[in-house]
Amino acid sequence: MLLDIENISVKYGNAPKPTIENFSLKMKEGEIVSIVGESGSGKTTVIRAVLGLLPGGGRVTEGDILFEGKSLLGYSKKQWLDLRGSHISMIFQDSGAMINPIRKIGSLYVDYIRNHKKVSKKEAWDMGCAMLERMRLPSADNVMKSYPFQLSGGMRQRVGIAMAMTFEPKLLLADEPTSALDVTTQAQIVRQMMELRDEFGTAIIIVTHNIGVAAYMGDEIVVMQNGKVVDRGDRDHILHHADDEYTRELMRSVPTLEGLRYV
């Protein structure tokens, strides 16, 4: 078992009610799990908890998170530094916003690599370029010499994925990775993320409100509402045979081509 989330509850600050309640998830290597739900349903909180990145006094009050059999909850700062960015990585909705806007991609990338591995600047630069090229970014050297704002949204997202995949993490956490992108770019990024599994054997948790993307990518789809899991299962189950009324309603709300027409 790669990741085993056992019945966790997460609370922020002095909130009387936990933000997520009794959430469990088991993942094997190379598995892709999609978490869907509306805003405020707690989907992002789940993956933030896995990486120990709960903001504002958020904490796991119950349950345990095991990564490769070891509990992550008692990790020291040093242990987290070793884990994050090399064994578990994360990509965000807008990778441009996570990159320091006044530093060039290359300078940041080299820093990142040298933080995790003892290599020279030159070696780190070449590693970065190689990784960008693997993510099909044309003229990687140019990208390394650019500021984030000089790249398009799709390119920035590829840079984010390239950085996240540099140390071939076993688990990739993706928080709405395609929500800021146009449909054609979204399709490119989704395809690329699917290839990560084939190429690196990476397991992926993708959090999204795009049910189509979730269904396309996920081996398992988890539907959340108000911090609880209301339904989970494979694509066929969630799309066509959901037990839960909320899930069925959610599926009916998704606009489809050839679907219901209002006019």
Added chain:
Amino acid sequence: MSDRVPVLQVKNVTRRFPASDGRTLLANNKINLEFFPGETLGIVGESGCGKSTLMRMILSLDHPSEGEILFKGKNIAELKGEKLRQHRRHIQMVFQDPTLAFNPKMRIRDIVCEPLLNLNVIKPSEKEAKARELLEMVNLPGDFASRYPHNMSGGQRQRVGIARAIALEPEVIMCDEATSALDVSVQKNVVELLVGLQKKKNIAMGFICHDMALVSQLSHRTAVMYLGNIVEVLPSEKIHDGALHPYTKALLGAIFDLNMDFSKKIESIESEAPSPLDVPVGCPFQNRCDRCRDICKQENPALKRMEEGHSVACHLY
């Protein structure tokens, strides 16, 4: 259906912006569109294709470099001063992000009645009653009138945005990604509300959106934009199997639809759209099109009528 009279016509509208180094950014290139009463025209395209520029010109927030925008036969691109102010009541807008569209320090009743008071349609003493009436029209409880925007959910706020847009009983409403910030179930309710209001009041709507599936559900006709050009206009019920332009097909292929064949790999064009600062000579789509021929590199195809309500700008047809 040639006896229908468009309420709003966009005729040969071009908008250029000066850019650095003496270059020009071509945001809209000879756009022709018509809006009919009681009908929705969906406008789809990727970011940077000029959808919002076009909408700003329709709302008289910007002026075309060339061409005219006719509202009931009158060119509104030339209006100025008081005439322009009085004209604004006819074309209203619903914004993408309802959190940013309101003054956070104004109560809902002041927000929805502001346009009415500005144009002296109602007296200040009638405000309370009018605000309730407008809120009830968008299926919100009348008591919400004394709330502030932050005390409402996203869907409720968007309803307030719609209430404000219909307050002046406009003939045309432009929605710029009006449902993109909402969850799907909320989106569904807002869409049903918009469609219902349109039927009741016979409003012409422009619905700018990047979700092709949603546009196909709620609009009568759909215009596809690419790099400042309208490349295809087609009846929305034909989007799924009647689209002709390679770009429209590429957009459709890239959609993750719940009814899609999940065993097939998702298709998409690999490249990205060129910058509007250097639009290629000829067809704007040439460098991403797999059926590009010599003529595509020389001549920009004009919109050609294929059949009633369906035209396409492509040398293949």
